Structure formats: structure tokens, C-alpha cells
Amino acid sequence: MKQHGPIPAPPDFPVVWEDPDDERLFWTRDAMHFPYPVNALEGEFLVRIAQGNGFARAREAYDMPVKMLVRLVNTYLYSAPAPVVAPEEMEAVGERSQEKIEEAMSRLGERWRGEYLPEIQEYLRDWDRFDLRGASTPELLAHLDETVARFRRLWEIHFTIAIPMMVSVSTFEEFYRDLFGSDGAFDAYRLLQGLDNKTVETGRELWRLSRQALKMPEVREVLEENAAADVVPALEGSAQGREFLAELDAYLDQYGHRGDLWGISYPTWAEDPTPVIKMLKDYVTQSGGGPDEELASLAAERERHLSDTRERLEGYPRAVRDEFEFLLKVAREGVVLSEDHGFWIDFNSTARVRGVVMEFGHRFAEAGVIQRPDDVLHLNLDEIRETARRLPDLDRRDLISRRKAELERFAEVQPPPALGTPPPGPPPDNPVNRTLMKFFGGPPQPSGEPGVLRGNPGSPGVVRGRARVLRSLAEAAGLRQGEVLVAETTAPPWTPLFATAAAVVTDTGGILSHCAVVAREYRIPAVVGTGAATATIKSGQTVEVDGNAGIVRILSENES
Amino acid sequence: MITTTNVFNILWLGDRACNDPAEVGGKAAHLSRLAADYQVPPGFCLTATAFDPDHSADAPLPTALAAALAAAYEALACRVGVPDVPVAVRSSALDEDGDLASFAGQHETELNVVGVDDVLDAVVRCWASGRNERAMAYREQQGLDTKGVRLAVLVQQLIKADTSAVVFSANPVSGNRDEVVVTASWGLGESLVSGTVTPDTWVVRKADLAVKEKRLGAKERMTVAVTGGTREVAVPRLLRKRASLSEAQVAELAQLAVELEEKMGRPVDIETAFAGDLLYLLQCRPITTLDESSLDTRATV
Numbered sequence: 001m002k003q004h005g006p007i008p009a010p011p012d013f014p015v016v017w018e019d020p021d022d023e024r025l026f027w028t029r030d031a032m033h034f035p036y037p038v039n040a041l042e043g044e045f046l047v048r049i050a051q052g053n054g055f056a057r058a059r060e061a062y063d064m065p066v067k068m069l070v071r072l073v074n075t076y077l078y079s080a081p082a083p084v085v086a087p088e089e090m091e092a093v094g095e096r097s098q099e100k101i102e103e104a105m106s107r108l109g110e111r112w113r114g115e116y117l118p119e120i121q122e123y124l125r126d127w128d129r130f131d132l133r134g135a136s137t138p139e140l141l142a143h144l145d146e147t148v149a150r151f152r153r154l155w156e157i158h159f160t161i162a163i164p165m166m167v168s169v170s171t172f173e174e175f176y177r178d179l180f181g182s183d184g185a186f187d188a189y190r191l192l193q194g195l196d197n198k199t200v201e202t203g204r205e206l207w208r209l210s211r212q213a214l215k216m217p218e219v220r221e222v223l224e225e226n227a228a229a230d231v232v233p234a235l236e237g238s239a240q241g242r243e244f245l246a247e248l249d250a251y252l253d254q255y256g257h258r259g260d261l262w263g264i265s266y267p268t269w270a271e272d273p274t275p276v277i278k279m280l281k282d283y284v285t286q287s288g289g290g291p292d293e294e295l296a297s298l299a300a301e302r303e304r305h306l307s308d309t310r311e312r313l314e315g316y317p318r319a320v321r322d323e324f325e326f327l328l329k330v331a332r333e334g335v336v337l338s339e340d341h342g343f344w345i346d347f348n349s350t351a352r353v354r355g356v357v358m359e360f361g362h363r364f365a366e367a368g369v370i371q372r373p374d375d376v377l378h379l380n381l382d383e384i385r386e387t388a389r390r391l392p393d394l395d396r397r398d399l400i401s402r403r404k405a406e407l408e409r410f411a412e413v414q415p416p417p418a419l420g421t422p423p424p425g426p427p428p429d430n431p432v433n434r435t436l437m438k439f440f441g442g443p444p445q446p447s448g449e450p451g452v453l454r455g456n457p458g459s460p461g462v463v464r465g466r467a468r469v470l471r472s473l474a475e476a477a478g479l480r481q482g483e484v485l486v487a488e489t490t491a492p493p494w495t496p497l498f499a500t501a502a503a504v505v506t507d508t509g510g511i512l513s514h515c516a517v518v519a520r521e522y523r524i525p526a527v528v529g530t531g532a533a534t535a536t537i538k539s540g541q542t543v544e545v546d547g548n549a550g551i552v553r554i555l556s557e558n559e560s
Numbered sequence: 561m562i563t564t565t566n567v568f569n570i571l572w573l574g575d576r577a578c579n580d581p582a583e584v585g586g587k588a589a590h591l592s593r594l595a596a597d598y599q600v601p602p603g604f605c606l607t608a609t610a611f612d613p614d615h616s617a618d619a620p621l622p623t624a625l626a627a628a629l630a631a632a633y634e635a636l637a638c639r640v641g642v643p644d645v646p647v648a649v650r651s652s653a654l655d656e657d658g659d660l661a662s663f664a665g666q667h668e669t670e671l672n673v674v675g676v677d678d679v680l681d682a683v684v685r686c687w688a689s690g691r692n693e694r695a696m697a698y699r700e701q702q703g704l705d706t707k708g709v710r711l712a713v714l715v716q717q718l719i720k721a722d723t724s725a726v727v728f729s730a731n732p733v734s735g736n737r738d739e740v741v742v743t744a745s746w747g748l749g750e751s752l753v754s755g756t757v758t759p760d761t762w763v764v765r766k767a768d769l770a771v772k773e774k775r776l777g778a779k780e781r782m783t784v785a786v787t788g789g790t791r792e793v794a795v796p797r798l799l800r801k802r803a804s805l806s807e808a809q810v811a812e813l814a815q816l817a818v819e820l821e822e823k824m825g826r827p828v829d830i831e832t833a834f835a836g837d838l839l840y841l842l843q844c845r846p847i848t849t850l851d852e853s854s855l856d857t858r859a860t861v
Contacts, residue, residue, distance in 0.1 A: 171798070178796035315672070315785025317722040317746045318836070319799055 004422045012413045013074055025069065025080035027420040032440060032508035033262050035488040037075035037407040039377045041384075042263050045151060045353060047077055054155030059084075061160055062100045064432070065093040075407050076415045081427075094430055101432070104164040105171075106326070109333035112340075116157050120344045123150045127352040132359040137388055140359065147356045148381065151349065158345045163432070165334040165341070169512060170435035172331035175323065180312070184548055185457040185511060186520070190305045191328060192335045193520055194298025198343030200521050202255045203496040204291035206276065209251055210283035211290070212244070219244045223284050228277040228477050248273065257351035258493045260473035264354040265377055275493070278477045282500040285481065291499075298521065338517060342492050360384055367392035370400060378403040417443070417531075441510030444531025447551070453533055456509070457550040458516035458526030464544045464555065465502040467537045484545055486537050490515040498522035503545035505533045505552050519547075527552050569607035570632045573600060573716070583607045584712040585652030590844070591714070597823075598816075598841045602639055603647070603716025604632045606683060608654050611711050617688040621680055629683065629715075630676045636717065644675045646718040646785065649682035651689055654710045671748070672718055672785045679715060686713045719840045720785050721833035723804045724749035727813045728829050729821035731763065732847060737827065739772070740764040740814040744804045747782030749831055749842065751792055757781050760804050764814040771810065776803060805834075812839055820844050 006023050009015040017023050038047060051070045059067050070079045085093050104111075127150075130143055169192065176188035213219045218240045226234050235241030252270045259266030260275075269276050306328075313321050361376030369392055370376060376384065378400045387394050427433045447454040468483040470476060476497055479485055485501040487494070489508045495518045498504065502524060506515050509528035519526035525547030527533075533552065537543060542556040571578035573588070574595035581589040584605040594600050610625060620626065637645040650669045668689030670682045690711045699709065725744035730737045743759040745752045752759055758777035765772050779800050783792045805813070813832060816839070820828050824846065831843040 175796050175798060178794060178798075312786075315720055315790075317782065317784070319722060319746060319802070319804075320784075320796065323796070323798060 004424070006421045007416070007419055009419060010413075010416055013410075013416060015073060015419060022069075022071070022080075023420055025082055025420050026418065026423050027071070027073070027078040027080040028418050029415055030077050030079055030440075031417075032489045032513065033491075034077040035261070035508075037410050038072055038077055038263075039075075039265060039407060040380045040403060041357060041377045042265055043072050044381050045350075046263050047072060049148070049152050050155040050158070051077075051079070053152055054159045057156040058159035058163055062104070062163060063093065063097045065090050065097060073419060074413075074415070075410045078419060080420060090428065094428070098431055101164050101167055102171075104160075105168045105330045105334070108161065108164050108168065108330065108337065112161060112333075112337060116161065117344065120154065120157070120349065123154065124344075124348060124352065126150075127355070132355060135359075137391065140356075140363075141385060141388055144356060144360070144381075144385070147353055151353055154345050154349045158341060161337060161341055165337045166439055166512065167431055167435045168327070168330040168334035169338065170438050171431055172327040172334075173438075174431075174434070175327050179316075179320070179324075180309075184460065185550075186460050186548075189511075189520060191302060191309065192331055194295055194300075194302050195332060195336050196295060197336045197339035197521075199339040199492045199495055199514075199518055200291060200295065202343070202492075203499065203522075204295070205251060205255060206279055206496055207283055207290045207292075207499075209247060210280050210286075212247060213280065213284055216240050216244055220284060223277075223281050228274050228281060231277045231281075232273065248276075252276070258347035259351070259354075260493060261489070261491045262346055262350070264350055264357060265374075266473075268351050268354065269493070270351075275473045275476050276496075279496045279500070282479075282481060282497075286499065294521075294523065298523070335517065338512075339492065339514070342514070347492065357384070360388060363388070363391065364396070369395050369397070371397055375400045375404075378407075414535075435512070438510045438512040441508065441513065441529030444507075444529060451554040453505075453527070453530040453536060453552040453554075455505070455527040455530035455533070455550050455552065456511055456516075457547055458504075458506075458509070458511060458513070458528035459519035459524060459547045461503070461523070461525035462544065462546045462548065463503045463525050464542060467505075467539055467541050467543045468501075469534055469537060469539045471534070478539070484543050486533050486539075486543075488534050490518075492518070495522070498524055503527075503547070505530060505537070505543070505545055507531055507533050507535075569609045570604050570628055571607060572604045573602060573714075578605060582654065583609070584714070585654050587650070588652040588712055588714045591716075594841060594844055598820075599839060600841050601717040601719050602636060603714055604636060605652065606713040606715070608710040608712045611687060611690075611713075613687075613690070613709070615684065615687050617684060619684075621684060626680055629680060633676050633679050633715065636715070640717050646672050646674050646720070647679060647715050648718045649673050649679060649686060650714045650716070651686040652712045652714050653690070654712070671750070671790045672788070683713050683715075687711060718785070719748075719833045719835045719842070721748045721835050721840075722746070723809075723834045724752050725805065725809075725813055725832045725834070726752055726759075726829060727817045727832065728827070728847060729766075729817040730827035730847060732829070732849060738766050740766055740817045742805070742810050742813050742817075743777075745777065745779045745782065746795055746799060746804050747784050748790060749833060750783040750790065751781050753831065756792065762805075762810050764810065766814070766818055769811050769814050771807070774803075776801065779804060809834060809839075816841070 047070050055068050065083060065085045066081045067084050068079050069082055070077065083090065135143060173188040213223055218238050219235065222231055222234045222241060235245050252273060256270035256273065257268055259268045313324060357376055358373060361373035364370040364376055364387060365373045369387060379387065379396060387396055441456045445454045465482055465484040467486050468479045469486045470479060473494055479497055479500055481500055482502045485497060485504045487506055489506055490504060492514055498519060499522060504515060504519055504524060504526045506528045507530055509515050513528055516526055516528050525545045527545055527547055527550050530552060537554060541554050544553045544555055571584060573592045578584055578592035579589055584592065584607055588605045591600055606629065637643050648669065648671050668686045673679050673682045690709050723744050723746060725742055728741040731739045731741050742762040742764060743752065745757045745759040751757045757780055759779065760777045761775045762771050763773035764770065779795050781792050782795050783790050817828065817830055820830055827847045828844050829847050830841060833840045833842055
């Protein structure tokens with residue numbers, strides 16, 4: 001096998017490896033979860049504690065022969081697999097690991113409901129009970145330590161369930177495909193659609209809110225006539241408006257603990273409901289049965305397909321039928337959990353962490369040691385502790401300026417998709433690697449044709465529309481009904497926009513990415529993992545999205 | 561046992577009248593004798609007397625014959641407890657005697673025939689197969705009469721096997737008579753018997769039914785029942801690595817082989833199927849390759 005040399009780093013992206021051995025590993029960028037430069041505190045929480053420690057505990061639990069290292073390189077997140085056992089032991093260890101994962105798969109739903117979810121909900125209650133504003137500095141520091149400990153535990157849970165959860169869906173799909181081949185990429189997934197999950201529930205409750213707004217003429221008028229940013233002040237001016245705002249607050253209390261993407265750096269909807277208002281504005285212009293009807297229709301289709309499939313299997317050996325039913329059951333749990341865990345851990349828990357660090361941020365800004373509250377995100381945990389203990393003596397403004405300058409510098413740069421040394425051959429073919437491939441998508445394939453992008457089929461259907469490239473949820477107001485949403489990645493908080501968009505195209509992801517799974521629930525075509533959509537497509541161009549083939553064509557050059 | 565006496569000679573496996581190869585052909589007669597003592601899938605034969613060698617493949621059967629067959633099929637369905645019971649329809653030639661030339665595959669066999677209309681059509685096709693080129697060429701090669709061929713037709717419940725197993729009551733490779741060899745794979749026996757799969761194999765000591773050797777095979781493909789017949793499909797990768805028989809099933813099969821060897825007085829190769837929780841005996845033949853005589857199976861007794 002050919003051994004490659006290290007990938008040369010681009011001149012605007014100089015790489016200095018802290019550990020020289022790191023250069024021999026193959027580092028790829030996780031653009032799906034972290035497309036943008038990562039600040040210091042995000043680096044602590046989401047990189048070191050969540051991804052780093054969380055994944056390591058899961059790897060131990062399942063005795064996986066490969067570990068995942070994570071590093072921030074020039075503010076971007078890169079990860080690399082590294083073997084934990086000698087090459088000759090890999091296969092045997094891998095097989096035993098697979099057995100442990102399969103055992104976890106079979107108990108996943110039961111453990112989630114009986115153990116993990118109650119534990120998560122207890123932490124959320126503990127967080128919400130704590131009086132952040134009223135706490136003394138020592139109390140707040142102790143709370144920070146508890147927060148870090150809880151967060152560490154939550155992300156151990158995250159990866160402990162994520163592995164069997166995703167492998168169950170992938171294994172089911174493979175079994176189905178082994179039996180029946182596939183007329184299209186989506187056959188097996190049709191047996192998993194319409195199962196309701198927290199992500200679609202979030203959108204559905206928003207829809208209900210929009211139906212309420214439609215019954216309140218003053219509210220309806222405010223939504224129709226004001227830009228999203230002006231809606232809340234306008235509603236405050238009337239009794240009916242205030243009544244609606246109370247409903248909105250109740251919604252945000254349940255569903256608003258989420259920001260733009262993953263992480264603690266973005267204001268949550270509860271802090272700034274502008275993205276939600278934007279979605280409400282769109283929804284009040286839409287009629288029809290809405291998400292309830294959609295869910296029922298998806299479920300009916302699923303049950304029909306299931307009934308057909310069971311009929312086909314009648315002539316098959318019992319071992320085949322039994323395995324099918326078992327895998328179907330665990331895959332159903334898996335696909336629901338693939339969105340639900342995000343609601344509870346990725347977003348709800350992370351939002352509580354943001355609340356705690358922002359409390360420090362407010363105090364530091366009041367004391368003048370940082371310029372604005374969210375500058376606290378540019379300090380690491382030890383720096384926060386020290387600053388708090390010595391408040392107001394330790395001025396952090398210069399340090400923060402330097403860190404911000406570094407982030408700004410690298411925000412202008414196109415980070416290379418990979419660093420280090422490419423492996424001599426493809427990754428070993430095993431269930432976990434196949435699952436990762438479906439989640440993250442493989443490296444994008446060039447189409448060879450100008451104006452044509454090749455990605456992974458994400459959700460079936462073919463549609464044409466005007467493209468709208470969004471770089472953040474804050475830009476969502478720009479998305480108009482029937483446009484094609486183009487983004488680097490779409491996290492669950494983006495998904496209520498799928499009711500407005502005609503199709504979605506992303507740079508990152510595979511057929512099991514959040515974007516694809518939810519696009520199928522919203523029944524809009526999706527092409528994911530194109531690699532270059534946001535760099536190639538311009539807002540205003542007419543594009544054709546073929547979700548069956550995984551192809552996007554730019555049809556016109558007209559830009560707006 | 562159901563017995564039907566009528567002009568059209570429909571005889572049921574297990575009935576003494578059905579034990580006569582002159583009536584139902586060697587294959588069916590042999591099965592009928594086994595059916596008395598073993599779990600052979602129930603079925604009936606249309607005797608050679610009813611065979612019309614000049615019946616055109618395009619013409620329906622004479623009314624009375626069709627009615628008798630229909631009644632027998634319905635009786636079979638009742639017995640099995642499944643309306644429109646899926647069946648295998650096979651020809652059984654009168655000079656097939658089981659000991660000598662294996663006629664397997666030379667005549668028509670149809671699997672997973674469902675409903676009385678399809679059964680009647682299948683019988684007609686079986687009759688026509690007695691005269692097809694392949695059968696004729698084989699008969700000529702064996703030095704058998706090519707003009708006076710007489711066929712019976714066997715209609716038997718099709719077992720939708722979860723696992724099929726071929727068991728040898730002596731080791732066919734080493735000749736060791738103290739061992740039973742069990743080979744098994746998923747689905748109906750066609751894939752196993754035709755050699756398109758690498759089966760799981762167990763070598764069992766006759767004396768105490770202990771497993772001496774166990775080898776899991778690749779079990780790449782399986783024959784399954786589909787609408788209108790059967791199809792050979794790929795085995796899902798998850799099931800290739802899994803043993804197609806439990807330890808208990810292996811022991812049950814070894815036991816059966818030992819019993820049948822005793823009954824036949826010589827080593828046997830048996831075809832079996834597990835479906836639901838039942839073990840069915842589908843075929844039982846002497847192992848011809850263990851004879852001291854050469855592999856030329858034309859040796860006459």
C-alpha cells in the first residue's frame with residue numbers, strides 16, 4: 001500500500017503540531033458541527049470536554065479499537081482516528097466491540113427512558129433552580145464546577161448512546177438492502193419515517209402558535225407588517241399582543257433553549273427570538289393541515305410499506321423475519337433518539353452552560369475587565385475562575401483582543417478539509433465506519449461538469465427554485481417561501497425553516513445527517529455533503545435540486 | 561390416513577396402495593413408505609394409470625380428472641390447515657427406482673404452486689416434461705426405454721424451510737461409518753442441494769452424538785418462496801456469520817440419520833427441512849458413492 005507524505009498546509013494556514021506525532025495521523029475537519037472558528041470557551045466545553053472526553057468514555061464502554069483525537073488547529077476543529085491496538089488484533093477486537101454495540105442497541109430505548117433521560121432532566125431542573133443573578137462569587141464558582149461536571153457526564157451519555165443509536169439505523173438499512181436491493185437510496189428509511197421526534201415537535205408547536213396568531217387579528221397584522229426584529233416591541237403595545245407574547249414565552253420556555261448551531265456561542269431563541277419570529281411570519285402565510293397532517297401522512301405511508309415488506313418476507317426463513325423485526329424495532333428507537341438526544345443534551349443542556357458563563361460575562365463586563373458580556377467566550381475555564389476570584393483587578397481586554405484577532409484572521413481563510421498524513425488505504429469496512437460514512441458523508445466527488453454539484457441523496461424529489469445561501473440562522477429572514485436553502489450545515493434549530501424552503505442543499509453530511517433525516521420528515525428534496533455548495537451557488541441563482549440522484553444544477557446565472 | 565379410491569387413482573403418501581412403485585413411481589413410493597413412520601410433508605399422487613402421454617401441454621385436463629385433483633388438493637389444504645396450501649408438484653417416473661440412476665432434475669418440478677388452478681396447470685406441465693428433450697436424452701444415455709415412459713405426479717405440501725439440511729449417515733468424504741455429517745444452510749433446500757452455497761458443517765460421532773467438528777460456511781445464498789414460485793437470493797451479511805442450526809437441531813438430525821440408516825440397512829443421505837418448530841423429512845437415499853463398486857452408477861443389482 002502506498003504510504004503518502006504529509007499534506008502540505010496552505011500558506012495562509014500555517015500548522016504547528018504541539019505533539020509531532022500528530023502529523024502522522026489523518027485529521028479531517030468537522031464542518032458539519034463546527035463550520036466556523038471556535039473560541040476559547042467553546043474549545044473547552046464542546047471540543048475538550050464534549051467531543052474529547054465524551055467520545056473517549058464511549059470508546060472505553062464499547063472497547064472500540066480506534067480512538068478519536070480532537071484538536072483545534074488555527075481555531076478550526078479537526079479530528080483524527082488513531083488505533084488503540086496493534087494491527088493484527090484490530091479485526092478481533094473490532095468484532096468484540098461490535099458485539100457490545102449490538103447489545104447496547106437492543107437495550108437502547110429502555111435505557112434512554114429508564115436511566116438516561118431521567119438523569120438529564122434532573123440536571124436541567126438543578127440548573128433551573130439555581131439563582132444565577134443572586135449568587136455570590138464563591139457560589140457561582142462552585143456552580144461553575146458543578147456545571148462542568150454535569151456537562152462532562154452529559155456528553156459521556158451523548159456518545160454512549162450515539163454510537164448504538166446510529167449503528168442501529170445503519171444496520172437496519174444494510175439488512176434491508178441485503179434482502180431487497182434498493183430501487184433508490186431511501187427505501188429502507190421509509191420504514192422509519194413519521195415517527196415524531198423532538199425536532200419535528202418543535203416545529204409543530206410553532207405551527208400551532210401560528211394558528212393561534214391567525215385567530216388574533218392584531219397579532220396577525222403585526223406579524224404580517226413588521227420585520228422580524230420589530231415584532232416583539234409592536235406586540236407589547238396591545239393587550240392581545242401581550243397575550244400572544246405570553247404564549248410565545250411558554251413556547252420558548254419549552255423549545256427555546258437552542259441557538260443557531262451547536263455550542264454555547266450563539267444567543268438562544270429564549271434570549272433573542274428573532275429566528276422564531278421569522279418562522280412565525282412565514283407560517284402565518286401558509287395554510288393547510290400543517291405538521292400534524294404531514295406526520296399522519298408519513299406514518300400511513302410507512303405502515304403501508306411495512307405491510308408490503310412483511311408480505312414479501314412471508315416466504316423467507318424465520319431467522320430472516322426475526323432479524324428484520326428486531327432491527328426494525330431498534331432502528332425505530334435509534335432514529336427517534338437521533339433527534340431527541342439533540343434536544344435534551346446538545347441544545348437544552350448546552351444552553352444552561354451558556355447561561356452560567358454569560359452570568360460571569362455580565363459581571364466581568366460590569367466590572368470593566370472585559371468589554372462586552374459575550375467576550376467571556378474568549379477566555380478558558382481557568383481564566384474565568386481567576387478573573388472571578390480577583391474581580392475587578394485582572395483586566396482581560398488585551399488578551400481577548402488578541403484572541404478575537406486570531407479568530408478574525410482565520411475566519412477569512414478557507415480551512416483545508418484535511419491535514420496530517422492521509423492513510424495508505426480506505427478505512428476498514430465495519431459497521432461503525434459504514435455508519436459514520438452515512439452520517440458525515442464521504443469526501444465530495446467532483447461532478448466534472450460546470451454548474452453541477454454532486455453530493456449525497458438526502459431526501460427524495462426534484463425541485464427548482466431560487467437559491468438562498470444562509471451562513472447563519474441570523475440570516476434566515478432572507479429565506480422566502482419556495483426558495484432553496486443552501487448552507488454549510490443545518491443544525492436542528494434550522495429545521496422549522498424546512499417548512500418554508502422548497503429544498504435544502506448543504507456542504508456537509510450524508511444520508512443519516514440531521515439535515516437529511518429531518519428533510520425527509522418535511523418531505524422536501526435534499527442534497528447533502530456537496531462540499532462546495534456555499535462556495536459555488538450564489539443567492540438568486542435558479543437551481544435544480546435532485547434529491548434522488550444527489551445532484552444540484554445551477555440553471556441560471558441571474559443573481560439578486 | 562386419508563384414502564381415496566376412485567377411477568383416477570389418487571393415492572395418498574402413507575397409504576399402503578401408494579407404496580407401489582408400479583403405480584406411483586420409485587420416488588413417490590419410497591416417500592410413501594417413509595411417510596408411515598416419519599414426518600414427511602403430506603401429499604398425494606396421481607398414478608401412472610391416469611397418465612396420458614399424448615395430452616397436449618396446451619389443453620386442460622379432462623373434467624372428471626380435474627375435479628378429482630381439485631378435491632384432493634382441497635383435502636390436503638384441510639389436512640395442513642392452510643387454504644390454498646402451497647405445494648410442490650413433481651413427476652415421478654415409473655423406472656426411477658432410487659437405487660440406481662438419480663433422475664433428480666430430469667423431469668419437471670415446480671415449487672410453491674398455490675391454488676387449484678395453478679396445481680392443475682402444473683400437473684399438465686409435468687406430463688409434458690416426460691417427453692422433453694433433456695429427459696429423452698438422459699433416458700437414452702442410461703439405456704432406458706424412451707417410448708414407453710410412464711409418469712405419476714406427486715403433489716406435496718411445500719415446506720417453507722427456515723433451514724434445510726442434508727445429512728449423511730456416514731462421512732461421504734472419508735468413508736468413516738462412525739460419523740454423521742450434517743450440512744445446513746438457510747431457506748429451502750434447492751440452494752444447498754445444487755451446491756451454490758458453502759453450508760455450515762458438523763461432524764457428529766454416532767456413538768454419543770457428540771459434535772467432533774463444526775465449521776460455519778459462507779452461506780452466500782438462499783432459496784425463498786416468492787409469489788409464483790421460488791427465488792434464490794443473497795443471504796444478508798448478518799446471517800452469514802450465524803449458525804443455521806442449533807446444537808439441539810444438529811443432534812436431532814444425527815439421531816434421525818442413524819435411525820434411517822438402520823431401517824434401510826445401509827448408509828443414507830437424507831434431505832430435511834426445519835420449519836417453525838418441526839423437522840420434516842423430504843428425501844432419503846442410499847449414499848451411492850460409498851458402494852465398493854465404481855462411481856459409475858449404472859451398476860445393476
